[in-house]
Amino acid sequence: MxxxxxxxxxxxxxxxxxxxxxxxxxxxxxxxxxxxxxxxxxxxxxxxxxxxxxxxxxxxxxxxxxxxxxxxxxxxxxxxxxxxxxxxxxxxxxxxxxxxxxxxxxxxxxxxxxxxxxxxxxxxxxxxxxxxxxxxxxxxxxxxxxxxxxxxxxxxxxxxxxxxxxxxxxxxxxxxxxxxxPAFLSSSGFGDLASKIIAGTDWIIAEKAGSAGAPQAPAIDPLCWAMIQNGLTDALNRSVKAARGDSEAINTLFKSLAVTGFAMQHYKNSRPVSGTEHLFSHVWEMEDLSLNGVPVTHGHKVTIGTLAATAFTELFFADPKGPPSPGRGFTRPSREDRKAEVSAAFKGSRAHDGVVKTAIEKLMDDQKAETVNQAVRDSWKELRDKVLDRLLPYAELRALLEKAGCPVRPETIGLTRDYAIATARRAQMIRNKYCILDLSWDMGNFEAILAKIEGSGAYLR
Ligand SMILES: [Zn+2]
CATH class of the missing domain: 3.40.50.1970 (Rossmann fold)
Incomplete structure (x- = not known):
């Protein structure tokens, strides 16, 4: 070596x-x-x-x-x-x-x-x-x-x-x-820290897509990257006993969480510290997710979001030869069809108008989307290596979260497995902040990936 x-x-x-x-x-x-x-x-x-x-x-x-x-x-x-x-x-x-x-x-x-x-x-x-x-x-x-x-x-x-x-x-x-x-508060913080892995992989993906013209997909800021990502895996390993009150673990966890806020103060938005996983949790926050009348903590929602986002990213990058093919008969929807689709997904929600506006704002025309997709296909090996180097494999992440006392099954936070997986569709609609869900949606393999997660014996079980 x-x-x-x-x-x-x-x-x-x-x-x-x-x-x-x-x-x-x-x-x-x-x-x-x-x-x-x-x-x-x-x-x-x-x-x-x-x-x-x-x-x-x-x-x-x-x-x-x-x-x-x-x-x-x-x-x-x-x-x-x-x-x-x-x-x-x-x-x-x-x-x-x-x-x-x-x-x-x-x-x-x-x-x-x-x-x-x-x-x-x-x-x-x-x-x-x-x-x-x-x-x-x-x-x-x-x-x-x-x-x-x-x-x-x-x-x-x-x-x-x-x-x-x-x-x-x-x-x-x-x-x-x-x-x-209380232990559930420290495990919530642990889950929120673990989410920074996906913030990292999403930023790598956004940087590539942004270089080909995707909106809200900035290049990586080296300083903020270093603040959050350097030492992240180590910090997670060292804070795994936080929920058991281990003072060294709590110290590490607290410091790492404090730094995420400092990075946000520096960067002026949440790009360095949140990605796909927080989109899942935002959807569940809109619905005021609770279990037996007690609201589920932010960190526990983010934990399940991090597992879902990891499954999605892992499957998207599974093949060394290239991204999953578009589903059979896939065509990109027209603006009107997309508007109707998003509107139906948020029917009755107070967030409806804002989400429809956001989803249409970020909709790329077919030609622009194809330019982005081609850039990703052209640099597949390099992009895949970078993402997989940052991503913690699903099985390892699940074991780590479980050791830290975090929920690892959707049912533990009051969701069915199917519902948690299906949340990906709405998570993709709510923010103009380029992430793996956007890339997959633009490539037409979004539904194929969700079907694979659904059919898997490992993910979100
Ligand atoms: Zn958070």
Missing amino acids: GQETKPPVLSLEDCLKQAEETKELILKPRALEEIPGLLNKFFSNKGACLIADRNTFDAAGRKVREILEGAGIKIAWEHIFPGEPRLHAEYSHVREMKSLIPALPGYPELVPVAIGSGTVNDLVKCAAHELKLPYLCVPTAASVDGFTPNGAALLMDGFKQTVPCAAPLVLAADTEIIARA
Whole structure:
């Protein structure tokens, strides 16, 4: 064997420097004790507003209050959402904060302090942004890739949307608190991290398609690639025990998830960190997927999406000689037929009009699509090698996810297998962000691949 040179893994500090908005991340045991110092250093400090839910308040909020009071920092407002039923990221909560905070003494120099990584953080992030207040985040779990990016996933009029808003200026993450988080939250974070494999393979595919004229298919940004992809497999292997509370594993998982947000702050959109797998989860988010009345976590939906996307990618690139042939009798639909197809797939959904618009916007004319397809066929070996080099084979991925306590069967998150597979059709329609589903759809082998997944004894079982 020749000498293999591994690409350099960037440190957390180096990645933080690339973040446009976040200035500091303290990650260590007893990090909460640093909050008074952070407030003095980074904020014009006339008092703090603590926002938590009952669970995150018990995990960290009470301690933050104690520390602030001990340091003589005024708590201008404290708001604790109920812990049960699980808090939804409803925009109405943002509206409420927006009406209450400006009436408090000390405004507009108050500092919102979000106690929580997921929903609480998304709500505070959006409210703080709309009130033009920089905020501080106290993550309580490594549960999601969303605590550091400049955007929040919110339900607006019943429809989950990513709302652009400023990232936390500062984060204080206490590793002991994060390690005590419930196992299902850490396994959710693990699944969200595993999804970065597909973000990588999709970017390789998009770069090739984009070079031949496909829309929303940018070339790979080497810095963002290095931030997310170098060391990803290693980070996954090292964080596999996170859901069991292993502190080393939790640390690695938390750092890797934090970096995804820094890459998004640098790149200004989600291309470096999400692909086909998040499209599956977005569809299930629109449907408010829950199991026995409890909403399925973002990370667990993404986990099943990652398995589905891996199966799809693996089958697309199965043959060293070339991509799967188009199905018999395949013809590309006209604009009108496509519009009718997408409209029917989202009939009755609040997302209907937006999805129809997006699907038509990204529809390439036949000639352009053929140019892209030909470019892929012409460079098949090189493209296939690159993608398979990044992709974790399905069986290995499944074993890793299972070891990490993640769901690996659609039924575990309340979906039938057939329904999970069929979601690929709608996942392909919802975003103008070139991925494997688009390439396969344009080549006419989309249905043939879905049929192979359906008929397989291994995929999504
Ligand atoms: Zn995610």
